[in-house]
Amino acid sequence: MFQSIKVTCAIIIHQGKILVAQRSESMSNPLKWEFPGGKLEAFESLEDCIKREILEELNLNIETLEILTANKHKIRENAEIELIPFICSYINGEIKLKEHRSAKWLRPAELNTLDWSEADIPILNQLINHNMIKDISS
Numbered sequence: 001m002f003q004s005i006k007v008t009c010a011i012i013i014h015q016g017k018i019l020v021a022q023r024s025e026s027m028s029n030p031l032k033w034e035f036p037g038g039k040l041e042a043f044e045s046l047e048d049c050i051k052r053e054i055l056e057e058l059n060l061n062i063e064t065l066e067i068l069t070a071n072k073h074k075i076r077e078n079a080e081i082e083l084i085p086f087i088c089s090y091i092n093g094e095i096k097l098k099e100h101r102s103a104k105w106l107r108p109a110e111l112n113t114l115d116w117s118e119a120d121i122p123i124l125n126q127l128i129n130h131n132m133i134k135d136i137s138s
């Protein structure tokens with residue numbers, strides 16, 4: 001049976017920068033950069049999922065602002081992830097890495113210097129053309 005796994009990810013914008021996270025050696029896609037997030041749980045809304053994941057993984061409270069177009073990415077012969085991005089604002093908290101190797105705040109122009117997870121590339125392209133990013137870049 002073909003499996004489609006919903007994964008939310010957060011594009012957190014704060015003071016003109018965007019938070020990016022690097023997966024650790026022990027995770028799948030080791031050392032690749034991503035917008036942090038994780039898999040949707042049963043009976044959970046997409047918004048609750050991304051807020052929970054960012055609190056669990058990074059110790060940050062966020063609010064969702066806008067959902068972007070999801071990207072489907074094949075991970076096995078019979079499975080894909082549907083990566084669902086949210087533009088988010090930072091509310092509070094200090095970054096504590098629970099799973100990632102590192103995390104950093106980057107200006108929009110610096111985003112394409114990283115070695116990204118493949119599933120994130122279309123999301124990155126969508127983001128770079130988004131008005132909210134154009135505004136903080138100017």
Ligand SMILES: Nc1nc2c([nH]c(=O)n2[C@H]2C[C@H](O)[C@@H](COP(=O)(O)OP(=O)(O)OP(=O)(O)O)O2)c(=O)[nH]1
Pocket residue numbers: 007008009028029033034035036037038039040073075081083117118119120
């Ligand atoms: N969170 C996140 N996952 C991504 C991105 N790009 C990408 O290919 N993935 C993949 C990696 C994993 O196969 C899957 C998400 O798994 P995960 O390990 O981050 O999520 P999780 O914490 O809920 O997973 P689990 O360990 O509880 O099973 O999506 C991305 O930008 N963010």
